[in-house]
Amino acid sequence: MKEIGVGVIGAGTVGGGVIEILSENKTVISEKTGITLSLRHVAELKDELLQGLDLSGVTVSRDGATLIADPDVQVVCELIGGLEPARRFILEALRAGKHVVTANKMLLATHGPELVETALENGVELRFEAAVAGAVPIIKALRESLAANRIQGIYGILNGTCNYILSRMTYEGLEFEETLNQAIEQGFAETPPDLDILGHDTAHKCQILASLAYSTRIDLEAIAVEGITGITHLDVAYAREMGYIIKLLAIIRQAEDSIEARVHPALVPESHLLAAVRNEFNGIYVESDCADATLYYGRGAGRKPTASAVVGDIVDIARNKGCAPFKPFTYAREIAIRDMGLTEGRYYLRLTTKDYPGVLGQVCSTLGNHGVSIASCIQKNQSDQEPVHVVLMTHETVESHIRAALKEIDSFDFVTEATQFLRVF
């Protein structure tokens, strides 16, 4: 099996997550891809960040340059963030013929062209799926899935902190300051939170998506940016009264011979999928000429979700270097498919019965005999109408129990039709 040596610069939130995934999910990755990703080198200044990580057999240094020079490292992950020394490390790694994976949106939005040109000159890859919307594969969607499409519009909820604050204001009636302070206390928001709440983090991501969507130069300064600090609970409530949810959106849109690229709060109709992207989640809605509307949803930040995207990029690089063909429908292992009778869940039952006393009692005791208990019930008094419907929702149970109970129930005289039986998700 082909082996790829990985180096991680920065063992903070995301870097630590990458180190954990490479250790904990090594077998899963090999099974799925035919590639062994071996962590060879970690560079980190703060010793305390290395505690608790499995670093057996891994070289640890305090300097990115040492890691880049390590001949065992083929892919360098830059996960320290910020402009410098991140930019310098990436350029050095590319010039040394190493592939680079980064999650650094600020750097890409500021120095994207320089980094990409250096990668191209050196015949290596620069990947950055994690830089926009974390685990949500929006870079891949624009770059690959929608490669045949003219992009008409991109509407993205790209900052989890802002979406979390706005969601709490919307669904709990809280004020902005109150929610922000709680988010900081609970560690959901960075301190200071300005980059998030003033919209600049979203603008960095907006710049990256606009550059990809329209293959053009996007000046970060040309993106109009408004944050969420001016949103009050009054606005959230009035908007809702009119059928809207307030979200911070990055909007990128074709407009005749120019494009729009902007970041600001917007009222999203409650029936739109983006309105259902709640709390710290991200979601991106894309309109394009062939695929039409698509949406991508998931966690935009966090240790493991962001690290998952970084490792996905490493796998892509390894595959593109031709080191392991994709083998769907082949067997890494045999797994049995479980019998439906063993599945567990809640069930919806609709009985069709004659209307006479004691029906519900008999049904419930039969279910009870099979270990099935009832969570809720609808039985409407339909006076002279027959047959009568009794609708039951069960508590969690095993499917074979329900089936055995239904077999008895459907044999009762008062049951006039086979009982409808549906599973609850």
Added chain:
Amino acid sequence: MKEIGVGVIGAGTVGGGVIEILSENKTVISEKTGITLSLRHVAELKDELLQGLDLSGVTVSRDGATLIADPDVQVVCELIGGLEPARRFILEALRAGKHVVTANKMLLATHGPELVETALENGVELRFEAAVAGAVPIIKALRESLAANRIQGIYGILNGTCNYILSRMTYEGLEFEETLNQAIEQGFAETPPDLDILGHDTAHKCQILASLAYSTRIDLEAIAVEGITGITHLDVAYAREMGYIIKLLAIIRQAEDSIEARVHPALVPESHLLAAVRNEFNGIYVESDCADATLYYGRGAGRKPTASAVVGDIVDIARNKGCAPFKPFTYAREIAIRDMGLTEGRYYLRLTTKDYPGVLGQVCSTLGNHGVSIASCIQKNQSDQEPVHVVLMTHETVESHIRAALKEIDSFDFVTEATQFLRVF
């Protein structure tokens, strides 16, 4: 620029869409990818399907074998569907050293291993993004984005016809038969519709996703399948009363040392994103150990959406053959970013004013003078409370007009605070 020769077997709905995209979006594809995709050969028995297609410079034959033998064709798209002769064409193409793209879920679910082994033996690629959920990149997500993850569960709405029927039953109170007949009349449903409504089409897709997610053998026959023919409007209505929407789901789930793989209607909580996947759209919700919850949404069928996925696969094959590195942040062209003042939309305005007669009149006439008209208004009689809020929603207008009007409005004596101004999505 690198050129790739493409052959299309079958010019029906999807094949016709691929032929159109390769012609209409040729420049866009080259700009984004650095690759020219050239349609070289189309094989189709029915002459009428070729009418209206741009086939200048394209060889047209009546037989897949002739197309496969054409030395100008490097990638063969099998878009005739069904088991035979699709299987034979794909095997012949792979053995002839051609890459193959297919949208044929029934064939993959039945003969996947044979096809993949033949591709591997011949060192060529077999791609099938379009086979599951059309334009939704769920194959790519499982194969690439989530490569580092243990998949815990996949919950997919994978059949547009069923979802369309259930949506109309849910939101328009129609009965199953009625909705199905209308769908057939309008061309949304195939005739006969059995493969869709009995759940077998969803089962094919379930088999493919389960094989990928767990790198294991999945016997199509082992997947328990229930369709939607037994769902009545009564059930839809009772479920809704309890806070649920009925959807046809493919469920794939890790269960101790076995997996669940099944297709059946299920009650989905109204607050869940999957409940918001309406009408003919598809949506797949994936739970995995690192990325956590992700969702992918879009059109699962249709001429252009499915063809978009096929062309995306061709681009991937071309890129993987090393013929064109990805160049983000480089400039295919210069495009201006439009000034915010020129953007068009609807606006939410919240005025904070003293409570005296004529306020609304003055505000509306000022807006009117700037060509802005009002769609709706909330002004509550808050009796002795001051200040008073007047909330307005405008009709479509240009942002510079709103800004000019607000400048005047905010200078009125009775306006006590800068007017809140938010854009509507």
